[in-house]
Amino acid sequence: MTKLVGPAAPVLTNWYALYLPWVPCALYGGVVAETRNAALAAWMTDHQMSPEELAGAVNDAVGDLTGRVGSTSERTVFRWLAGEVRWPQERQRRGLEAVTGLGATCLGFVPRRKSPPAPAPSEDDVLRRQLLGAAAGTAVAALSPAPPAAARPQRVGTCDVIRLREDVGRLVALGADRGGHGTLARDALAGAAEALGLQGKSATQRVRQRLYALAAEFTATAAWALIDAGLLDDADQHLDRALALAGLAQDTEMAMQSWNLRAMLARQRKRYPEAVAAAQAAQTTTVARHSPLHASLAHARTAVGLAHSGDRRAALRCLGRAEDAMSKADPARPRSWIAFYGPAELYSLTAIVRDVVGDWAEAEAAAHRALAALPASYRRNRAHTTARLALAQLHQDDFEQACATSGSVFTIMDGVSLPGRARQLLGDFQRDLIARAPSAHIAHAWMDRYRSEWSPS
Structure with missing residues (x-):
C-alpha cells in the first residue's frame, strides 16, 4: 500500500485496502487512492478535507437543511470517490451542494435516468392534501411555538471553515508576493478574531477544532508578517497565542508552524541557542515524525541555528538529514502553511x-x-x-x-x-x-x- 505523507493525511483502514485495492486520490498533499470521481477528489484536495471530514460536514449540512443530522459515513464518501455511487441520495446530495457551493454534476456525479412520470393527481386529491397539510401545520404550530429569532443560536459549519481557510490562503499568497508588513499582520489578526468569534455560535466539536486551528494559522501568519517586516517586539506574544490555539485545536501541524516561526524569530534576535531549541521542538511534533516534508524543514531550521552558533559539524549533519527527508517527501505541493517549503527553500536555507x-x-x-x-x-x-x-x-x-x-x-x-x-x-x-x-x-x-x-x- 502507498505510504501516506502530509500534515493531516487520513489513515487508511484495513477495510479500505480491501475495498479499493486498485487505487491512488490526492488528498492533503498525500496519496490516498486513485479515484473514478476526479471532480470530487479535486475539490477535497483543494479544500484539505479527508473523507471523514466531508462525511461530517455533509451530515451537519443535512441537519441545517432538514432539522435532523444526516447519516453519511466515511465509507459512503469512499464509494462516491470510487464511482460506485453515481448519484447520491437527495438528502446527501443537497448536503454536498451546501458544503461545496457546487451542483452535484459539477462534483462529478451523474443523474439517474428519469423514470416515467406518474399520472397527475386529480383536483380532488390535490385539494384534500392541501387541507390536511394546512390543518396539521396549524396544530403543530399551536403545540410547539417557535422561539424568538434572538434565542436561536446561529449555526457554524464547514462552509464557514472553508471561507476562512480561503481568507488565510489569500494572506499567505500576499506575503509570498510582497513580504511581511504591518497591514498583513493586522488583517491576519482580524481573521483570527473572526474565527474565535464564531466559537460563540452553535457548532460541532469538529468544526470548533478547525476554527481554533484557523485562528492559530491566522495568528501565526501575523507573527510571520511582523518577523519578515523586522517588527520583532510584538511577534513573541502572537507566537505564544498561536501555540496555545494550536493546543486547543489539537492540531500538531499548527504547533509545528509556531515552533518554526519561533526559531526564525530567535535567529533574528541572535539568540542562537533558543533558535536551535525551537527547531528541535518542531522536530518532536507528531506531524514532523510522520511527514518527511515537515521533518526536512525542522532539520534545516536546526542547521541554520547551529551554523550561527559556530557548530559547523552539527550544522552540516542536520543539513544532510534535511536533504534525506526531502528526498522521501511527496513531490505534490501541499496546501497549507508549509506550501512555501520545497527543494527551492531547502536550497535557500542551505545557502545560509x-x-x-x-x-x-x-x-x-x-x-x-x-x-x-x-x-x-x-x-x-x-x-x-x-x-x-x-x-x-x-x-x-x-x-x-x-x-x-x-x-x-x-x-x-x-x-x-x-x-x-x-x-x-x-x-x-x-x-x-x-x-x-x-x-x-x-x-x-x-x-x-x-x-x-x-x-x-
Whole structure:
C-alpha cells in the first residue's frame, strides 16, 4: 500500500485496502487512492478535507437543511470517490451542494435516468392534501411555538471553515508576493478574531477544532508578517497565542508552524541557542515524525541555528538529514502553511548555512539552485535568496558581480517597499562591502545608487 505523507493525511483502514485495492486520490498533499470521481477528489484536495471530514460536514449540512443530522459515513464518501455511487441520495446530495457551493454534476456525479412520470393527481386529491397539510401545520404550530429569532443560536459549519481557510490562503499568497508588513499582520489578526468569534455560535466539536486551528494559522501568519517586516517586539506574544490555539485545536501541524516561526524569530534576535531549541521542538511534533516534508524543514531550521552558533559539524549533519527527508517527501505541493517549503527553500536555507560556516562557493551554488527552482509567485523569497547570493559572491571577493546581484533585489521587489528582513540583509551586504572592498569608492557608489530604494518608505 502507498505510504501516506502530509500534515493531516487520513489513515487508511484495513477495510479500505480491501475495498479499493486498485487505487491512488490526492488528498492533503498525500496519496490516498486513485479515484473514478476526479471532480470530487479535486475539490477535497483543494479544500484539505479527508473523507471523514466531508462525511461530517455533509451530515451537519443535512441537519441545517432538514432539522435532523444526516447519516453519511466515511465509507459512503469512499464509494462516491470510487464511482460506485453515481448519484447520491437527495438528502446527501443537497448536503454536498451546501458544503461545496457546487451542483452535484459539477462534483462529478451523474443523474439517474428519469423514470416515467406518474399520472397527475386529480383536483380532488390535490385539494384534500392541501387541507390536511394546512390543518396539521396549524396544530403543530399551536403545540410547539417557535422561539424568538434572538434565542436561536446561529449555526457554524464547514462552509464557514472553508471561507476562512480561503481568507488565510489569500494572506499567505500576499506575503509570498510582497513580504511581511504591518497591514498583513493586522488583517491576519482580524481573521483570527473572526474565527474565535464564531466559537460563540452553535457548532460541532469538529468544526470548533478547525476554527481554533484557523485562528492559530491566522495568528501565526501575523507573527510571520511582523518577523519578515523586522517588527520583532510584538511577534513573541502572537507566537505564544498561536501555540496555545494550536493546543486547543489539537492540531500538531499548527504547533509545528509556531515552533518554526519561533526559531526564525530567535535567529533574528541572535539568540542562537533558543533558535536551535525551537527547531528541535518542531522536530518532536507528531506531524514532523510522520511527514518527511515537515521533518526536512525542522532539520534545516536546526542547521541554520547551529551554523550561527559556530557548530559547523552539527550544522552540516542536520543539513544532510534535511536533504534525506526531502528526498522521501511527496513531490505534490501541499496546501497549507508549509506550501512555501520545497527543494527551492531547502536550497535557500542551505545557502545560509554554507555561507555562515564559510563554504562560500557552495553557498553561491545553492543560491543559484534555489532561484532556478523557485515558483514565480514567490517574489519575496526570490528577493531574499538573491540577497543571499550577493553575500556569497561578496565573501568570495567578486565585488562587481556581488554589487550587480544585490541591485537586482530592488528590481524584483519593484512597486513595493522592501520587507524588513531583506533590508537587513542588504545592510549586512553594505557592511561587508565596506570591510572587504579594496576601495571605499566601490561601497560609496553602491550606497549612492540604491539609497532611495533601500530606505524605508
